[in-house]
Every structure is written in C-alpha cells, then in structure tokens.
Amino acid sequence: KQEVTQIPAALSVPEGENLVLNCSFTDSAIYNLQWFRQDPGKGLTSLLLIQSSQREQTSGRLNASLDKSSGRSTLYIAASQPGDSATYLCAVIAPDYKLSFGAGTTVTVRA
C-alpha cells in the first residue's frame, strides 16, 4: 500500500521568506504527483501536477520537483505572502488513477 508522508506538519514563516515543503512516498510505481492547496472550509485546489517522466514543474512563484527513484517531491514557494497561508497536500497517482494523499503541511505566513 502506498504511504505518503509530508514534513513538516506545520510551518510558520515571516512574509517574504521562501517556503520548502517536503513529500515522500514509499512506492515509486506512480503515474503522477500532484500538489494541492486547501483553505479552511473549502475544497482542494490543484497547484501543480508532475508527470512521472518529469523532474519539475513551475507556475509563477511555485516550483515542484520530483525524484521518483528516491520517492521524494519538494514544493518551493518563493517570496511567501500572507495569502499563501493554507494547508498544502501532496498526492501520488497510482497506475489505476487512485490518489494517495499525505496528511498535509499547514503553512502560516506572518505579515
């Protein structure tokens, strides 16, 4: 069974600092890895999706890397803003298209 772990569980940084969120998974037989954002009381918003053949994806201030062989992904958020405060979830997509999620990293960006 795929196990997805996210470290740290919570992170608090001052505005402007770069954020580094880590995700690890136990089974490297994945199709894709997807990073989501979840705001309190709301559903999930997809941030980035990395195909298994890719090493990284970038969107604006967000950059996600994938090292499939070692079972790791990292989400970088540059120049953090208070609006970045949310819970960030990592999910790996198995060949049968099911998602396995990590427990998330709750980020607080202090103004």
Added chain:
Amino acid sequence: GAGVSQSPSNKVTEKGKDVELRCDPISGHTALYWYRQSLGQGLEFLIYFQGNSAPDKSGLPSDRFSAERTGGSVSTLTIQRTQQEDSAVYLCASSLGLGRLGETQYFGPGTRLLVL
C-alpha cells in the same frame, strides 16, 4: 458549470439515519472520484467511476456505503445507518478520464457530515 459542485455543503444527522450526498462533475468529465477526509487524518479514496465501466469500489469502508452515477454525470454517495465515525468531509473530484498521463483531478468544495 464551471467547476465541480457538491450538495449539501453541510449535513447534520442522527446516528442510524441514512444520508445522500450529491456531486455534479465538470461537464464533459467522464471520470468521477469520491474521497473522505476525517478529522485529523488525510484524504482517503472511496470509489471511482470511469465512463460506463463498473466502478472501482475498493475504497468503500463498509457495506453501509454505496454510490451510483446516473447518465454518466451526477453521482450520489449514500451512507446507510450512519455512525459517528462517518463524520467527515466528503470530497468529490472529476477528470477528463481520457486515461492519459498528466490528467488533473478537480475537486468540489466538499460536504461536511456530522453524525450526532
């Protein structure tokens, strides 16, 4: 619609009652997923529909849980004889379902279920 919608947004019920949760996927998406997020835990997969194929029910926690998808669009998740441990946020997602790599799942806002 523009995104995945779910109803109701909140549901409070008494232990032992049945509940129905509804999901409207993005128009044209043939794949539909149900997930559950319990307090303090991560998201867990419940069930997956792809087109007219038989659904993948491998994630349903017990036979009290069932889901159907009518006309390849709207889906209903039914929980019979609810228990307090069923309290959670139930999330629905849809995707194009083309079977290609790099297919993003789009999530609805969820239904918050509280079983008293």
